[in-house]
Amino acid sequence: MIEAIFGQYTISVLIFSGIWAVLTLSLNILTGYAGQVSLGHAAFFGIGAYTSALLTTRYGWHFLPAFIGAMLITAVVGGFLGLPSLRVRHDFLVLATMGINFVVVGVFKYTEFFGGSMGIINIRKPVLFGIVLSGEKFLVLVLAYLAFTVWLSYYIARTWAGLAFNAIRADEEAAEAMGVSVPRFKIYAFIISSALAGGAGSLYAHFLGSIFPDHFAFAESIAILSMLVFGGLGTIRGALLGAMVLKALPEYLRIVGDYRYTIYGGILVLMMLFQPMGIIGDGSWLWKKWQEWRKK
C-alpha cells in the first residue's frame, strides 16, 4: 500500500526513522528520566545487532528467539556496563560511557568471533509465522516495536519506579534520604534502556542484512543524543519528533546527508545555548505557546 504510493525508498526511510525513534526513546529512559547522560548508547544498539546477527547466521536461530535473545543479552551487558554510574556522576559518567562505546566497537572490530572489520553479512530477513517480512511488512514490525517502546515509556513514567528515576535525576542525595535505592534504580535504568536499544539493533541487522563495527561508533551515540536533545529531553513526544526529523530529513536532503554528523553536533551546541529543553520539551518556547493556546 504505502510502497505503491511512496515507493521503496520512503519505506526504508520510515523503517530507519522508526528504529532511531526506539533508540531515542530508550536513551530517554536512561538520560531523560534517570538523568544518567550516556555518550555510548550506540554500543548497546551494536550489541543487540551483533547478538541477533550471530544467533541467526552462525547458530541457525529463528528471528523471534534471536530478537528476544538480543534484548536479553544487551540487558545483561547494559546492567554491567551501568556499574560505573554507581561510582561516578555527571561529566565523569559521560566520559566513562564514551569509553565503553570505543571498547565495544573495538571488540567488534578486532575479534574474529565478531567478524572483525568485515562485519557480519548474509543476515536474513525476519520470518514470522511463515511470512518473510520485507518492505512494508518489515515497517509494520518496526512500528509494532516502536509502539511497545512508547507504551513502556508512558507506563514507567507513571509508576513508583518512574518517580524514583525523576528523583535521582533531580538530586541523588535527597533521593537516598527519601528511601530510594539509587544504585538499584540506576542499574534498572541501564537495563531497560539497553534492552530496548538491543531490540532496535536486532531489527537494524535484519533489515540491512549486513552490519559493520562502524555502524555503532561513537558518532552514532552523538546522533542519538542530539535527536533526544533536539526534540526535548525527558519527553516521549520530543524523543519521537527528534528521531523523525533528524533521521528522515538527511535522507531526503542529499546536501544535508553529506554533512549529517556536522549537523548533529551543531544542533547539540545550538540547543544547549538557546533551547536546552528542546523544540517541544517541557518548558520549551514552543510547548509553552501551545499550552497557552490550548487554555484559551
Added chain:
Amino acid sequence: MKGLLITEKLTKYFGGLKAVDGVNIEVGEGELVGLIGPNGAGKTTLFNLISGFLKPTIGRILFRGQEIQGLPPHRIAALGIGRTFQIPKPFADLSVLDNVLVAYGHPFYHSIKAFNSRYRMPKFVAIVEEILEKTGLLPYANARAGDLPIGLKRQLEIARALALNPSLLLLDEPATGLVYEEMLQLLGLIRSLNAEGITIILVEHNMPFAMKLCERIIVMAHGQVIAEGTPEEVRRNPKVIEAYLGHKDYA
C-alpha cells in the same frame, strides 16, 4: 527510659581532622532534643553519620537496639529515620506533591514492585495532601518545588521527611533564613509533631529558638559532647560559655 537512638564512641575522621570524636548520646522515645554548638562542632557530621551519608571511622549507632552504622541512607530512611538538609535539596523540577510522594513511596523501592503500581493513585495522593496540609504546603501542591521561596523549601524538607512515617526526625537548622512569623509556625509544627510521638533531634544555630523548644540540649564543640542538660543547666555551664566565648550568637 529505653533509648530509641544510642551512639557509642561514635567517631569520624576526615584525614587528620576529628570531625566527630567519641560521641556517646542517648535519645529516648518521644524526646525533643536540641543539638547546639559553634560552627564546625560536628553537628551536621553527626547527622550524616546517623542518616548513613557517612560511615563512622569507629563506633556504633543503635536504632531500636539494631546496629545501623554503615547501612546505606535509603535503608536507614526506610527504618524510620527522616532527615532534612541544612541547605534544602528539593527535587527542583518536580511538583511539591511529587516531591513528597517520592518519600511516601519508600516501601516500594526495595523490589521490582516499584514497576507494578502507579504512584499518583488517589489513596496515596490523599495521604500526601494531609502531610502538605499539616506543613502549610497544600496551596502549593502543584508548584514546581525549585520555584518555592526559602521558607517553603524548608517546610518541604520537613514534609518529605514526614512522608517516610518516621519515628525519629533529624532536623538540620530548620529555622535558618526564616522570618519571624515563619519561625513561629515552625515552632508550632515541631511541637505538634513531637506531641504526636515523633522523636526529634534538632540542630540549631538560633539559640533562643532551640532553648524555647527543647527540654534537653546537647552541646558539641570540636567534635565532642561538652555538655548536656536542660536549657537552664546548659546556659550556666562554664564549658559551654567557654566554647561560645566571643561568639555573637551566645546570648
